[in-house]
Amino acid sequence: MITILPAEPLHRHTTLNVGGEAEYFVAVKDKTEAVSAVTTALEKNLPITILGGGSNVLVSDSGIKGLVIKNKITGITSEQSGDNILVTAGAGEVFDDLIAHTVAKGWWGLENLSHIPGTVGATPVQNVGAYGVEIADVLVSLTAIDTRTGEERVFSAPECEFWYRRSFFKSALGRHYFITSVTFKVQSEANPQIAYRDLERYFKDQTDYDLEHIRAAVIDIRSTKFPDWSVLGTAGSFFQNPIVSPTVYTELKSRYPELPGYEQTDGVVKLPLGWILDKIVGLKGLRVGNVGMYENQALVLVNYGGATAAEITAFAESIQEKVAAATGIEIEWEVTKL
Numbered sequence: 001m002i003t004i005l006p007a008e009p010l011h012r013h014t015t016l017n018v019g020g021e022a023e024y025f026v027a028v029k030d031k032t033e034a035v036s037a038v039t040t041a042l043e044k045n046l047p048i049t050i051l052g053g054g055s056n057v058l059v060s061d062s063g064i065k066g067l068v069i070k071n072k073i074t075g076i077t078s079e080q081s082g083d084n085i086l087v088t089a090g091a092g093e094v095f096d097d098l099i100a101h102t103v104a105k106g107w108w109g110l111e112n113l114s115h116i117p118g119t120v121g122a123t124p125v126q127n128v129g130a131y132g133v134e135i136a137d138v139l140v141s142l143t144a145i146d147t148r149t150g151e152e153r154v155f156s157a158p159e160c161e162f163w164y165r166r167s168f169f170k171s172a173l174g175r176h177y178f179i180t181s182v183t184f185k186v187q188s189e190a191n192p193q194i195a196y197r198d199l200e201r202y203f204k205d206q207t208d209y210d211l212e213h214i215r216a217a218v219i220d221i222r223s224t225k226f227p228d229w230s231v232l233g234t235a236g237s238f239f240q241n242p243i244v245s246p247t248v249y250t251e252l253k254s255r256y257p258e259l260p261g262y263e264q265t266d267g268v269v270k271l272p273l274g275w276i277l278d279k280i281v282g283l284k285g286l287r288v289g290n291v292g293m294y295e296n297q298a299l300v301l302v303n304y305g306g307a308t309a310a311e312i313t314a315f316a317e318s319i320q321e322k323v324a325a326a327t328g329i330e331i332e333w334e335v336t337k338l
């Protein structure tokens with residue numbers, strides 16, 4: 001049985017603590033309720049927006065028209081499949097709770113993604129990644145409801161079309177799907193992945209790479225880079241790291257010899273935007289009114305309290321302009337505007 005509420009304030013449901021009202025709002029706790037919410041919206045001709053933990057969205061000050069469906073679908077099951085354990089989680093499970101669960105079971109694979117806020121169902125949307133692991137490495141399949149018809153569809157990993165901070169579900173077509181569960185592959189055999197620079201540095205002179213230790217290390221490192229989102233409004237990294245051609249990288253490197261660049265498998269080069277914002281544009285710690293770039297990590301935008309979506313948008317656009325003027329690079333938002 002679902003209860004649809006009118007005029008729900010959305011700032012309560014986002015980690016930036018920003019946003020107007022949802023015209024209609026419903027929280028769904030299982031697949032039956034999810035289908036019922038979608039069917040109701042279709043009958044009443046209401047546009048549908050899916051919300052998880054609200055940790056990667058900027059909701060406009062005028063709110064969202066139609067029905068906002070907050071995903072609270074829970075449940076975790078697992079089965080052995082060859083050398084892998086397949087773990088299926090309800091899309092409304094808190095992603096970090098799932099990781100705590102797999103680590104407690106002694107299953108390797110998700111630990112480097114510890115402490116990323118939000119729900120399981122949002123992780124494929126932007127191919128969530130951190131510390132050398134991304135969802136594309138661990139996802140086997142997912143189930144989703146087509147919000148145009150109410151029908152269920154299973155997506156294999158290749159059908160999710162993962163790329164850096166992107167997937168099919170960020171495309172115009174993909175936005176019609178409400179992800180209801182995700183299946184990940186994990187292993188009981190030890191497989192520590194500590195090659196990522198910060199982790200390598202953390203484990204220097206140590207040989208104790210057990211699962212709990214890696215999870216604790218990731219949480220420890222993250223606590224120095226990100227503000228506590230229950231205290232300070234933030235959506236984490238607000239912009240994507242830019243990806244440029246080797247020619248552009250060489251030209252920038254001739255101007256900024258210390259600029260790091262990470263060559264990707266397809267030859268393009270990923271640049272650390274935090275470094276550019278800090279060392280080239282000098283924006284770390286910049287504050288304008290209620291909005292600023294976090295003093296410990298220039299890539300992280302924060303709402304110091306009372307900011308509006310319009311204020312955040314204007315601030316973010318001014319940063320985009322400054323980066324373009326200094327480097328010629330057009331940076332893109334990682335956060336989704338709703």
Ligand SMILES: Cc1cc2nc3c(=O)[nH]c(=O)nc-3n(C[C@H](O)[C@H](O)[C@H](O)COP(=O)(O)OP(=O)(O)OC[C@H]3O[C@@H](n4cnc5c(N)ncnc54)[C@H](O)[C@@H]3O)c2cc1C
Pocket residue numbers: 015049050051052053054055056057071091116117118119120121122123125126127128129130169177178179180226227229234235236237336
């Ligand atoms: C402090 C902090 C640190 C962060 N660190 C990282 C990091 O290291 N790496 C990283 O990749 N991200 C990071 N993020 C971003 C964010 O946590 C992730 O993108 C997370 O997966 C968002 O989950 P959510 O449930 O909050 O999604 P929401 O913000 O609610 O939604 C995000 C988008 O996904 C869509 N969506 C949500 N659920 C579903 C669903 N079930 N089906 C279909 N569409 C859906 C929404 O419509 C929206 O477009 C960070 C955020 C914060 C605040």
